[in-house]
Amino acid sequence: MALHALLRRNLTSFFSENLLSPTISNGSLSLHIACFSTAIETKPSTPPSVYQFLTNKHQFPPEVASRAAPILSRSHRPENFDSVLSFFKQTGFTNSHLEKMLISRPRLLAADLEKIIKPKIQVFQDFGFPSDDIAAIISKEPRILQVRLETKLVPALSWLKDLLGSIDKVARALRKSGWLIFGDLENTTLPNVQTLMSRGMSRDQLVRLINYMPRVMLYKPVTLSRCLENMDKTEVVWSSKLYVYVVGIVCSMPGGAWERKLQAFREILEFSQDDIVRVLRQNPTVFSVSEDKMRLVKKLLLGTGKYDASSIAKYPTVLMHSIERRCKPRFEILGILESRGFIDKWLPLRVGMIFSPAPAVNLVDWFHQLPLIEHDLKPR
Known part of the structure; x- marks a missing residue:
């Protein structure tokens, strides 16, 4: 026993001193690594407790757990966020919802349940959101749970409810874009509403715009004004039915992107100015297609030997x-x-x-x- 203890103490001392020594030779280091290569290869890259907690106790897929575990294990232990997962499940979140959240925002499991998470969920419930809508909205944009309650979340939900008229419509809009919560209500969203309505957009059209292209409401007012100026340059008289879609399409291409899009229709598809105006009046969503799609469709049609570029101008929906x-x-x-x-x-x-x-x-x-x-x- 004494000999065994002596050998163990000497070996421990040897490896501790030599592996940490700055003067150790490359050959010695290689030998040590070779001797322990099996241990290095099989050692998990993250503490097994976090990974096993996510896969065994909460049945997350290995690929999800392996992405979240390195982040969660840096400063927290599994028992600290077990209560967070349990709360989400009790609130109506499915494993699919939680997987999306773990992939996009794993640190949310380490948030303070009582001070950060529960109050935000309670606000949604107080507004009358069904549990399945809450789960869908939060899982798509988990950052909503990290915004300020009084200055962001409550004012945004109140404004959306007043404009859209019902929680069902608010939920539909937020399912599409949770970014509506993050907008600067006073300096961005409301000025954009005023700009659009001053140009003749009705309340019903504004509601359709939010459902069709919600990010338009989050543009800086100066950016939105420039987009609307681009619409004016086309000299198109907008019908009330398509006005919303034109605004959405043109405003989705700020800066010089809209001019480049029009130039692509002229150069690739050989559209005349009359063709452009006519298509904008009849089917503005066609202008959302990429230049690659334009080239592929044109190549296919010309390849048949039966159609030419003018066929696209006559039936632009083929691009969709x-x-x-x-x-x-x-x-x-x-x-x-x-x-x-x-x-x-x-x-x-x-x-x-x-x-x-x-x-x-x-x-x-x-x-x-x-x-x-x-x-x-x-x-x-």
Whole structure:
């Protein structure tokens, strides 16, 4: 026993002194590492208590736990945030909601439950939000639980309720963008509301804008004013039905982005100014497509040998369709119909995009079941 104790003490002293010594040689260090390589390779990168707590007790997927554990284990022990997870579950948060929160804001589990989390949840409940809406809103934007109660959360919810008219509508807007909570109500949001309404936007249109493109309300007032000036330059008389969507699309491209978008329509798609004005009046959301999508659609249409760039100007909605799921299958059907003599020429692009080419159908039967376009089909 004495010999065993002596050997253990000497070995401990040896490794402690040599591994920490600044003069240790590279060869010796390599030898020590080689001797203990198995231990180094199998040692978990984070304390196992945090990872095991998340996976074993609360059944989080390993990939979620492995991302959150290194952050949570820096200054907290698992038992400190067990009560936070339990509270969220009691409030109506599912594991899916909690996983989203752990990935985007893991430190929230270390927040003070009584001072930080519970009061914010209580505010949502006092306003009348259902538990499933609270869970959906918070899990999408967990930072809401870290804003100031009196100066941010309560005023924002009160303003949204007054404008939108019901908690259901407020919940719908916040499910889409929790950023509405973070806006500077006095210096940004309300001045933007006044600017839009001074240009003729009604209350109902403002509600639709918040649901369609909520981040417009968070722009700096000077940025919003410049976006609206860009709208004026197009010399389009906006219909009340589409005005909201035009504002949303144009304001989603501040700075010089809107001018670059118009230039892309001219250069890539060969749109004339008349084409641009007409499409803005009829289908402004088309201008949300990327330049890459423009090039892909144009290449596909020209590749058929049946359509040219002017076809896009006549039916710009084609830019919004899926190339793989909508355009290509219909073009393949049109090619088969032409090769079998059912049509002399391909249908106009607008017409060709409306039918649904069900797979494995008899083409003759399918042909006779198209009353909407039958007059355009002439079997040879």
